[in-house]
Amino acid sequence: MENHFTNIKSLIEKTKDKIGKPVSSEVVEATIESLGIREKDTKDDFGFNSIKDLAALIYYELTTDSYYIGAKNEKEIEVEKTQPKVIQLKDYFRVKTQIFIQYYSLGIFHLLPVLMQIAAIIVFGYSLWTYVGFNEIQSTAVVLGVVIGLVSTGGFVQVIGKQASFYWNYEDYLMTNKTINYLHKVGMLSIFFVLTTIFLVNFFFHIYPYEILFVVFAYAFFVGMLLLMLAQL
Numbered sequence: 269m270e271n272h273f274t275n276i277k278s279l280i281e282k283t284k285d286k287i288g289k290p291v292s293s294e295v296v297e298a299t300i301e302s303l304g305i306r307e308k309d310t311k312d313d314f315g316f317n318s319i320k321d322l323a324a325l326i327y328y329e330l331t332t333d334s335y336y337i338g339a340k341n342e343k344e345i346e347v348e349k350t351q352p353k354v355i356q357l358k359d360y361f362r363v364k365t366q367i368f369i370q371y372y373s374l375g376i377f378h379l380l381p382v383l384m385q386i387a388a389i390i391v392f393g394y395s396l397w398t399y400v401g402f403n404e405i406q407s408t409a410v411v412l413g414v415v416i417g418l419v420s421t422g423g424f425v426q427v428i429g430k431q432a433s434f435y436w437n438y439e440d441y442l443m444t445n446k447t448i449n450y451l452h453k454v455g456m457l458s459i460f461f462v463l464t465t466i467f468l469v470n471f472f473f474h475i476y477p478y479e480i481l482f483v484v485f486a487y488a489f490f491v492g493m494l495l496l497m498l499a500q501l
Contacts, residue, residue: 276325280330290330296323296330397410409484410483420488424455424499459488459492463489466484
């Protein structure tokens with residue numbers, strides 16, 4: 269008898285997860301059959317003579333028990349979680365304040381690497397891409413290199429963050445790996461293409477000395493590669 273009670277409770281939960289609140293006992297009966305339960309199993313496993321009698325009990329429980337009233341199936345719960353939140357008009361100032369604090373804090377967190385670079389300059393006199401001892405020419409070369417590296421790879425970094433995350437969230441790790449590897453290759457080719465174009469333009473118009481240009485290229489390449497390698501994280 270105790271085993272029958274446990275089996276019935278388990279079947280009620282499975283039925284609820286599959287159909288939510290049933291519209292009739294016939295729907296419950298069809299659901300029970302879809303779970304692989306046969307007519308001849310009901311007597312031994314649940315203590316009922318037929319699936320119809322078992323379905324009637326489960327229908328009664330799901331529609332009258334306060335615990336199951338308003339129950340949703342798995343799909344309804346998933347849709348409910350993915351739907352955008354509705355902001356009530358009342359207490360709107362409090363809601364706006366919470367949103368502001370949330371996203372302001374998130375923005376500060378995203379600026380943390382820049383703040384760390386500034387702190388490093390103040391404390392140590394140098395950071396990832398600058399040094400207080402640089403003259404104007406060196407500073408110009410370094411800044412140009414950083415800007416070129418950021419511009420050359422910024423789009424690929426964004427795509428890696430969005431597309432790879434999409435596959436990762438769906439646990440498609442093969443496509444995640446392929447996407448990251450492909451975008452890394454394309455991003456590296458993009459850096460070489462941009463640097464080659466700049467070199468050819470400078471070759472014909474002699475805008476910068478080659479000594480400065482090679483410093484620009486070194487910074488652009490290494491900063492761009494650093495961003496690409498960290499993008500998947």
